[in-house]
Amino acid sequence: TKPSQQDTPPSIVDGFVDMIKMSIKPLVLIFVMSVFLYVLIEQGIGSWLPTFYNEVINLPSHISVQMASIFAASLAIGRLLAGQILKFINWHLFLNICLIGMALIIVFLLPLTGASSGEEIKSIVDAPLVAYLLPLIGLMMAPIYPVLNSVMLSSLARHKHAPMTGxxxxxxxxxxxTGSLITGYFFQEVGGKNAFYLALIPMVLLIISLYFFKQETQKSSVNKS
Structure with missing residues (x-):
């Protein structure tokens, strides 16, 4: 027996059309903007952190790469911890706390990166304390992306998950x-420290975006009910 039309999997063209149609909905527009801003921040900081260590904190190249690995570890640990924390706190409040924490790390730690003891740094052990503290921004950053995706997919019917994933x-x-290109441009034009300060702009925009995202997800929940 031939499969019915309902059982036939959608073609690539149909999937693309569904994705375009979905993208014009307010909830989806706000969500994809939030995702865009988050990844812009993460890649802007993560991809240029070794260069920041090398040019701003004056660490040797090989030590700069080693220190930047703390950022990746922080992301992993932060996502593991987030799952437990979210059992006790609302996701919107939690993500706002994370973003404010990221901003505070930028504001309070970047001024310390210019201070140099003048001692030669031969190993990771000789690196200044600020070099260890700065990548801990990954702990605050880590929960944002998976939580956004989880909340968004929970707000949609199951058959819409595939185009949403696209x-x-x-x-x-x-x-x-975009994040890597923008950070690289400002690294060259205004210096690494100021380039990282500019990450505060998308952080503020993401806080605003999260407010509207919460409003739209609440409307979506009411409509599904």
Missing amino acids: LIVVFSAFGGT
Whole structure:
């Protein structure tokens, strides 16, 4: 027996059309903008952190790469901890706390990166304390992306998950590329420290975006009920 039309999997063209149609909805527009801003921040900081260590804190190149690995470890640990914390706190409040924590790390630690003891740094042990503290921004950053995706997918019917996943991939890639390019441009034009200060702008925009995202997800929940 031939499969019915309902059982036939959608074609690539149909999937792309569904993705485009979905992208014009207010909830989805706010979500993809939030994803774009988050990935812009993460890649802007993460991809340029070794260069920051080398040019601003004056660490040797090989030590700069080693120190930057703390950022990746912080992301992993932060995502593990977030799952436990979210059992006790609302996701919107939690993400705002994370973003404010990221901003505070930028504001209070960047001024310390210019201070140099003048001692030669031969190993990771000789690195200044600020070099260890700065990548801990990853702990605050880590929960944002998975929580956004989880809340968004929970707000949609199951048959809409596939086109939504496509949008997540597209805007994540776009945000990552844009973040690296923008940070690199400002690294050259205004210096590494000021380039990292500029990360505060998308952080503020993401806080605003999260407010509207929460409003739209609440409307979506009411409509599903």
